[in-house]
Amino acid sequence: MTPAPPATRVILTGFMGTGKTEVGRRLARTLGRPFMDTDALIESAAGRSVSAIFAAEGEAGFRARERQAVAEACRVAAAVIAVGGGALLDPENRRLLLAAGPVVCLRAAPREILERLGEARDRPLLNRDGTASTAERLARIESLLSARAAVYALASHAVDTDGRTPDQVADAIRAILQESGGSA
Ligand code: S3P
DSSP states (O other), X not given: XXXXXXXXXXXXXXXXXXXXXXXXXXXXXXHTOOEEEHHHHHHHHHTSOHHHHHHHHHHHHHHHHHHHHHHHHHTSTTOEEEOOTTGGGSHXXXXXXXXXXXXXXXXXXXXHHHHHHTTOSXXXXXXXXXOOOHHHHHHHHHHHHHHHHHHHTTSSEEEEOTTOOHHHHHHHHHHHHHHTTSOO
């Protein structure tokens, strides 16, 4: 009998509000794998929130920290890794993550993203000072989504999340991973 292929990591990417952290936590639990979330790694290394990092160090400071967090997460064997929505924009992150295992992009419609994020102030790219109107936030979501479409398209799989619970999305990912070579 051929031995089962070694379990690789599973990476979840996609825009803010697509449920990467929630889905990743559930997926890791059902697969019996460690779960790594790059935003959580960044916050614990910095001792402050993502918003506070953006405010004090700018986006460049956050991205430098994000590169370290991605490298750290990729060192954990067989982990399910949820990365921040902008992580794949960085060429070094792309190289590491695409080599680390299947990359699954979670998708949601702009209006659904807007609704899920609500007035959230913890997404500095959408609402830095908490004063953006609904229309401004929607326009920002649409323009970031189109600017990022090419990097999200590099993912090996895409899963729509509109109208699905995190458990349903995690189930869909497990099914995809099994179909695509038993790496789960
Ligand atoms: C970002 C997404 C956020 C966080 C930071 C930047 C982005 O993570 O990393 O605010 O560039 O899309 P989530 O995608 O988990 O919200």
